[in-house]
Amino acid sequence: MASNAATAPAGAPQPKSSLRKAAQRRSTIAFLMALPLIVLIAALVVYPTGYAIHLSTLNKSMEEFVGFENFEYLFERETFWMVVWQSCIFAITAVVFKALIGFVVAHLVHNIPLKGQRKWRGMLLVPWVIPPAMSTLAWLWLFDSSYSAFNWLIEGLGGPRVPWLGETGWARFSVILVNVWYGAPFFMIMYLAALKSVPEQLYEAAEIDGAGWWQKMWFITLPMMRNIIAITVLFSTIVTFSNFPIVRVLTNGGPIDTTHVFATYAFKLGIESSDIPLGAAVSLFMFPLLAIAAIFILRDVNKRGNQG
Numbered sequence: 001m002a003s004n005a006a007t008a009p010a011g012a013p014q015p016k017s018s019l020r021k022a023a024q025r026r027s028t029i030a031f032l033m034a035l036p037l038i039v040l041i042a043a044l045v046v047y048p049t050g051y052a053i054h055l056s057t058l059n060k061s062m063e064e065f066v067g068f069e070n071f072e073y074l075f076e077r078e079t080f081w082m083v084v085w086q087s088c089i090f091a092i093t094a095v096v097f098k099a100l101i102g103f104v105v106a107h108l109v110h111n112i113p114l115k116g117q118r119k120w121r122g123m124l125l126v127p128w129v130i131p132p133a134m135s136t137l138a139w140l141w142l143f144d145s146s147y148s149a150f151n152w153l154i155e156g157l158g159g160p161r162v163p164w165l166g167e168t169g170w171a172r173f174s175v176i177l178v179n180v181w182y183g184a185p186f187f188m189i190m191y192l193a194a195l196k197s198v199p200e201q202l203y204e205a206a207e208i209d210g211a212g213w214w215q216k217m218w219f220i221t222l223p224m225m226r227n228i229i230a231i232t233v234l235f236s237t238i239v240t241f242s243n244f245p246i247v248r249v250l251t252n253g254g255p256i257d258t259t260h261v262f263a264t265y266a267f268k269l270g271i272e273s274s275d276i277p278l279g280a281a282v283s284l285f286m287f288p289l290l291a292i293a294a295i296f297i298l299r300d301v302n303k304r305g306n307q308g
Contacts, residue, residue, distance in 0.1 A: 052280045052283060052284055053280075053284065055276060055277050055280040056070055056071070056277055056280040056281040056284055057070070057277070058277045059277065060274075060275045060277060060278070062276065062277060066277075070277055070278050070280075070281040071281050071285075073278070074278070074281055074282065074285070079257050079265075080265075080282070082257065082258065082260075083257070083260045083261065083262065083265045083282075084285070086172070086258065086259060086260060086261060087241060087261045087262050087286070088289070089172070090172070090175065090176060090179070090240065090243075090259075090261055091237055091240040091241045091261075093176050094176050094179040094180055094183065094240050095233060095236050095237050095240055097176070097180045097184075098179075098180050098183045098184045098186075098187050098236060099187055099229070099232070099233060099236075101180065101184040101187070101188075102184050102185070102186070102187025102188040102190070102191055102232075103187070103191055103229075105124065105184070105188045106187075106188045106189075106191035106192040106195060107191075107195070109121060109124070109188070109192055110192055110195045110196075121189065121192070124185050124188055125185045125188075125189060126185075127181055127182050127184075127185050128182060128183070128185035128186050128189075131245075132182055132245045132246055133245040133249055135178075135181075135182060136178055136245060136246050136249040136250055137249060139174075139178045139181075139250065140249060140250055143164035143165050143174055143250070145163070145164075145165065145166060148161075148162075148164060150162065150164065151164075165250065165251055165254075165255075166255060167255070168255060168256075168258040168259075171251050171254070171255060171258065171259050172258070172259055174250060174251070175246060175247055175250055175251060175259055178246050178250060179240060179243065179246055182246070183236060183239075183240070186232070186236065187232055187236070190228055190232045191225065191228065191229070191232070193228070194224070194225040194228040194229075195221070195225070197224070198220065198221060198224045198225070202220050202224075203216055203220060206219070206220060230297050230298075231297075233297065234293065234294060234297045234298070237290070237293055238290055238294075241261070241262065241286050241289070241290060242261075242262065242263050242286065243261060243263060244261075244263040244264060244267070247259055247260065247261055247263075247264045248264050248267070252264070253265065253268060262282060262283060262285065262286045263283070265282055266279040266280070266282040266283040267279065269282060270282075270283075
């Protein structure tokens with residue numbers, strides 16, 4: 001038996017154990033290469049999160065442990081629940097419109113000849129490349145109560161002046177509009193990359209079978225893009241929930257705190273009102289909401305991956 005194993009031909013297949021060792025070696029090398037990034041994430045995310053949890057259990061002077069009193073105080077305030085409602089409405093509405101606009105624009109750009117696509121991709125990405133605080137300042141001038149360019153156009157067409165930032169409904173609309181303008185190009189470029197990966201043979205086979213535009217969209221395009229759509233929506237939801245510069249520059253939470261989101265309300269309580277533990281408690285409240293969204297979306301992605 002031993003002599004037969006020793007005299008095995010050179011071209012014989014390698015045993016499974018050697019393949020397993022090679023795979024383990026590659027995974028170990030990959031982990032070591034990713035280790036610096038893991039340490040960086042731990043330093044920039046895990047530690048601040050743990051410190052924020054610690055701060056939320058202290059009193060205003062940060063000298064005494066008070067447990068969950070900061071959270072109990074927030075739960076009893078109507079303004080806090082208005083911020084929760086406003087944050088959810090802001091994030092859900094903005095993400096839905098960004099996803100729809102990005103999907104439509106990605107298809108329009110995808111159908112442009114290749115030479116013209118580069119030009120359009122560059123121009124459409126400009127809103128996303130500009131720092132949000134800087135672009136929001138331009139929108140602030142467009143919404144200005146006295147010299148609004150939008151009101152100038154509306155009055156020129158015979159319409160009434162609009163209190164863009166002075167009335168709750170219009171202020172919320174303005175904040176969502178600016179966020180959609182800023183974030184839609186990100187959806188567009190992600191969806192465009194997904195469209196590039198869809199094999200043309202699938203569309204050709206569908207045409208041979210007599211499928212129309214809607215059938216190709218429903219049975220080919222959307223199934224091939226669904227994982228990219230889910231991941232993009234999740235990422236945008238996280239960023240939108242924690243959005244600070246757009247609300248801060250455009251409305252600063254007004255009028256009467258009706259446009260505050262978690263980030264700006266935490267800044268108001270923690271920095272402007274000098275109650276850092278209470279501000280930390282506000283900022284921590286978004287984690288359960290985002291965790292629920294992340295678990296729901298990623299679980300769906302994993303199911304689709306296992307089915308594939």
